[in-house]
Amino acid sequence: MKILAIIASPRGMQGNTGRLLEEVLSGVTAAGAETEILSLKDLKVLPCVACDLCHKTGVCKVDDDYETIKDKLLACDGFILASPNYIFSVTAQMKALFDRCNGLIHCMALEGKYAAVVETSGGGEDAEVLTYMERFVNTLGALSVGGIGSPMAGIRTFPAEEALFSRASALGKELCHCIRDKRQLPEQAAFQEGFRARMSGLVEFMQEDWEYESEFWGMKRRK
Numbered sequence: 001m002k003i004l005a006i007i008a009s010p011r012g013m014q015g016n017t018g019r020l021l022e023e024v025l026s027g028v029t030a031a032g033a034e035t036e037i038l039s040l041k042d043l044k045v046l047p048c049v050a051c052d053l054c055h056k057t058g059v060c061k062v063d064d065d066y067e068t069i070k071d072k073l074l075a076c077d078g079f080i081l082a083s084p085n086y087i088f089s090v091t092a093q094m095k096a097l098f099d100r101c102n103g104l105i106h107c108m109a110l111e112g113k114y115a116a117v118v119e120t121s122g123g124g125e126d127a128e129v130l131t132y133m134e135r136f137v138n139t140l141g142a143l144s145v146g147g148i149g150s151p152m153a154g155i156r157t158f159p160a161e162e163a164l165f166s167r168a169s170a171l172g173k174e175l176c177h178c179i180r181d182k183r184q185l186p187e188q189a190a191f192q193e194g195f196r197a198r199m200s201g202l203v204e205f206m207q208e209d210w211e212y213e214s215e216f217w218g219m220k221r222r223k
């Protein structure tokens, strides 16, 4: 089982988010899965230019690392998104990646995969960033097994750290158990059903222009 972790802090794994992600990954490893970390600070992911080519061809023509990240997302069994809280949201690095995933979202291409989300902040509002990332996971077609977030207490330290780290490690294990058991998460079904109707309707409406996505949905419906 392969778990891909994408961290969007400009400090990479050396910051607070990296510290909390380490604990989630310790749970993943304890559950017997392989891990790979992609740090967006070492990769180039430019903003989406809204050329619509991904909808037409399935491939983004912006010359950077997005296609490599996309292939890794498509190949993994589960993934983890980790970002610090920057002004009540994810970092610009993570947002650029989210926007570039627009083609994957139109196809809900990560259906069948599971994800967890990780966030740290200076002083709170953790829940809204976690919820935002979980919603993004759902738009990709994947299921979110949950998230963990915390304000920092200092550099790479957190309040009530022992309990936090224990929850972080449990989240990593839960991610692997959900994948292994192909767990149903019925509370996410209504959103996904509505989103599926919306995306499949949008692609049908645009079928003459968006050849790739139109074929993708054709195959999905025949499955």
Ligand SMILES: Cc1cc2nc3c(=O)[nH]c(=O)nc-3n(C[C@H](O)[C@H](O)[C@H](O)COP(=O)(O)O)c2cc1C
Residues within 6 Å of the ligand: 009, 010, 011, 014, 015, 016, 017, 018, 084, 085, 086, 087, 088, 089, 120, 121, 122, 123, 124, 125, 152
């Ligand atoms: C540009 C910027 C914006 C931030 N905005 C917020 C914020 O809105 N709320 C908050 O609680 N912390 C905010 N912080 C603090 C970070 O979320 C916090 O220090 C986080 O743990 C940093 O994670 P890292 O060490 O992994 O980069 C901000 C930090 C920076 C640099």
